[in-house]
Amino acid sequence: MKKSDVLAHFNGVSKVAAALGISPGAVSQWPDEVPVLRQLQIQAITGGQLRASADALKFSQPSA
Numbered sequence: 001m002k003k004s005d006v007l008a009h010f011n012g013v014s015k016v017a018a019a020l021g022i023s024p025g026a027v028s029q030w031p032d033e034v035p036v037l038r039q040l041q042i043q044a045i046t047g048g049q050l051r052a053s054a055d056a057l058k059f060s061q062p063s064a
Contacts, residue, residue, distance in 0.1 A: 001039045001053055003030050009050055019045055 010016040017024040020041060034042065036059045039052035 001034045001042065001050060001056070003032055003034055005050060006034055006042060009046065 006016055007013060010019060013024045013027045017027045020027075020038065030038070033053070036052075036056040039056040040059075042050050043052045
C-alpha cells in the first residue's frame, strides 16, 4: 500500500492521522510503502477500499 494512495483516499495527512488515532507527524514519517500493521488497520477501516500488500497479508497470517 502506497502512502500517496492513503493520503489521496483520506484527503491529507491530518485526516489519515485522525482516522488512525495517531499524530500527523507519525504519518509524515512513513516511507513510500505504509508500515505493515498500519496497512492492515487501513484496510479494515476503509472496508477494503484500500488493500494491504501481499507482504502485509502474509504478516497477519498465523504461522503453522
